[in-house]
Amino acid sequence: GELPKPLQPKLLRVLQEQEIRRMRGTKQIPVKVRVLAATNIDLTEAVAAGRFRRDLYERLKPLHIQLPALRERREDIPALAQYFLKKENNASNQKVVNINPEVLSLFDAYSWPGNIRELEGVIGRAVLLAEEGEILPSHLPSDVRMPQTHALPLADATAVANPNVSEYLVLPFPMGTTLKEIEKSAILTTLARENGNKSKTAAVLGISRVTLDTKLHTYNGEA
Known part of the structure; x- marks a missing residue:
C-alpha cells in the first residue's frame, strides 16, 4: 500500500x-511466482485519492483476506504471546518459561495500536529483562502496564491524585527542574539499578542502545 508511485x-x-x-x-527472464501482499492502509481509499494505481489494485485483489486488528481478536493474544516467547528465547x-497470568490480563486490557509487531516487541523486551523464570508486569512498558493512566504535570514533591487509577503518584523533582535534568536522572538511575548493563538500561527506558550511548557521552562531556 505504501509502494512509491513510480x-x-x-x-x-x-x-x-x-x-x-x-x-x-x-x-x-520468465518467472512463475505467487505474490502475497499485505498492507495496513485502506487501498480502496488510496485508489480513490490517486495514491495507488487501480489496475495494480485489481491485479492484487482476486483473493482478499481482511485480517482484524489485534484488539479485535483478543482471544489470539495468549497463543501469540507464547509463540513470540519461544521465538525470543531461541x-x-x-x-x-512462562508468562504471568497478570501479564496476560494487562495484554487483554491494552489497545495494541501497533498490532502484532508491537506485541512481538513487548515480548522481546520482557524476555531481555526477565532473563529466566517468567515475564512479570514489571517487565512491561509503562503504557502496557498502566493503559488507563495519563501523564501528570510536574509537581514539587507533591502526592497528586490520579482519578483513573485511584492511587497517588509522588513526583520527586522540585519545581523548576528541566526536562533535560529529569531525563538525565532517569537514565543514570536506571543504569545504576541495572549494574551498568547498557542493553538492559536501554530496554527498560524504551530507547535504542545507540541513543543511550549518545546521551551518556553527552553527560560525560558535561562532567
Whole structure:
C-alpha cells in the first residue's frame, strides 16, 4: 500500500507479463511466482485519492483476506504471546518459561495500536529483562502496564491524585527542574539499578542502545 508511485507500474508489469529484468540487464527472464501482499492502509481509499494505481489494485485483489486488528481478536493474544516467547528465547538464548497470568490480563486490557509487531516487541523486551523464570508486569512498558493512566504535570514533591487509577503518584523533582535534568536522572538511575548493563538500561527506558550511548557521552562531556 505504501509502494512509491513510480514503482507501481514496474510491479504491475511483472504481474502481467510474468517477466523480470535484472538491474542493468537487457534480457527478460520468465518467472512463475505467487505474490502475497499485505498492507495496513485502506487501498480502496488510496485508489480513490490517486495514491495507488487501480489496475495494480485489481491485479492484487482476486483473493482478499481482511485480517482484524489485534484488539479485535483478543482471544489470539495468549497463543501469540507464547509463540513470540519461544521465538525470543531461541534467538537470545534465554530461559524464560512462562508468562504471568497478570501479564496476560494487562495484554487483554491494552489497545495494541501497533498490532502484532508491537506485541512481538513487548515480548522481546520482557524476555531481555526477565532473563529466566517468567515475564512479570514489571517487565512491561509503562503504557502496557498502566493503559488507563495519563501523564501528570510536574509537581514539587507533591502526592497528586490520579482519578483513573485511584492511587497517588509522588513526583520527586522540585519545581523548576528541566526536562533535560529529569531525563538525565532517569537514565543514570536506571543504569545504576541495572549494574551498568547498557542493553538492559536501554530496554527498560524504551530507547535504542545507540541513543543511550549518545546521551551518556553527552553527560560525560558535561562532567
